[in-house]
Amino acid sequence: MMQAWKVNLIVLWFGQFLVNAGTTMIIPFIALYLSQDIGVQGEHRIAIWSGVIFAANFVTSFLFQPLWGKLSDQYGRKVMLLRSGFGMAIVFTAMGFATQPWHLLVLRLLNGTISGFNPASISLISSSTPKEKMGFAMGISQSGTVAGSILGPLIGGIMADTVGFRSIFYITGACIFMATLLALFLVREKFDRLAASKMPKVSVLSGFRELSLTPQLPALFTVTLLLQFAMISPMTLMPLYVQKLHGTAENVAFWAGLVSAVTGLSNMLMAPILGKVSDKYGAHRVLTFSLIGAGLMLIPQAFVQNVEQLIIVRFMMGICMGGLLPSVNSLIRYYTPDGMESRAFGFNSSTTALGNMTGAVMGGVLAGFIGIEGLFIMAGVLLLLNMVWVRTKLYVKPGALKHNTSSPSQSNPSDYHKK
Incomplete structure (x- = not known):
């Protein structure tokens, strides 16, 4: 079976x-x-x-x-x-x-x-x-x-x-x-209801404060937030940007749809592959290189000269993004205290919704001042800065970790602690 x-x-x-x-x-x-x-x-x-x-x-x-x-x-x-x-x-x-x-x-x-x-x-x-x-x-x-x-x-x-x-x-x-x-x-599902019933009952805010005491988790939640912001903020203006690059209104809807879909396509294809890579070499390493790649692939979108170049760059960006969320979810599982796993994933899902909201609202507002080109540059810089923050939290001294005696960078990269 x-x-x-x-x-x-x-x-x-x-x-x-x-x-x-x-x-x-x-x-x-x-x-x-x-x-x-x-x-x-x-x-x-x-x-x-x-x-x-x-x-x-x-x-x-x-x-x-x-x-x-x-x-x-x-x-x-x-x-x-x-x-x-x-x-x-x-x-x-x-x-x-x-x-x-x-x-x-x-x-x-x-x-x-x-x-x-x-x-x-x-x-x-x-x-x-x-x-x-x-x-x-x-x-x-x-x-x-x-x-x-x-x-x-x-x-x-x-x-x-x-x-x-x-x-x-x-x-x-x-x-x-x-x-x-x-x-x-x-x-x-293997779920011990008796053990769960003995866990302290804390409010949602208290649970968030407890999770925040693990320094890696806020940094990982921020990856999800910024990723959604980077994806959503330029979307409403993408047809206009495509029309500007295309030079004509003919077939703009088709090209705009293709520009949006190609990122998701490469993301979908690469996520399982990069997930296997993270099992072999460590989710922390895949997350680091994916953040660098996604940030670097966002910035050139502000400087492309035609739609074909935009499609190529966004396809490459999707490849890099394919390693982000699987690595984030693996590391959230790794660092979350016992008995709070679902709560941690719930907060991460909440940051996804927040990224969608802020991306949709702030994207339109900011574009009025810096244009869609500025949105690409800003999102890329934010992801690169987030990479620095994540690395400082994931690569900590062994004694600073709460759940095991060595950090994922200093032990076997695939040696996730047993729950």
């Missing part, structure tokens, strides 16, 4: 793919759904409602992810995964019945509130995977998330033309429901 950790990884890969595809599937047609099916009139009103509805999911996700992480450590990761999966299946289906824009807004807020499938999946995978396979498993998990995010808008656009807007929500809800059913019957 296949080992339990491999079954968990396969089942949760499909779950993460479907959840992320479903979440991003509405992006291409949300404005059309509001105008054609819900009846919102006026370009200005449609734009406002579209922006607010899209951002709503990230706001509540940022607020509630740490709470679900805390409850996951107390009651188990699988029950939180099922709560999130079945809850999102119901919410997505309900979006297809919306008749007013505020209906869609409330449901998006609710979806962000109950979401948590990704951090629960990562926590489950990390708790069941052998330590020598951790980087590989995190890379495979990341590829499912990225694949869903890339293909979601494409699938949504195709389905909108074939089955209509409302049917997409029904289909998405059904797919998430089926993925959660698979997790219910196939995913196995």
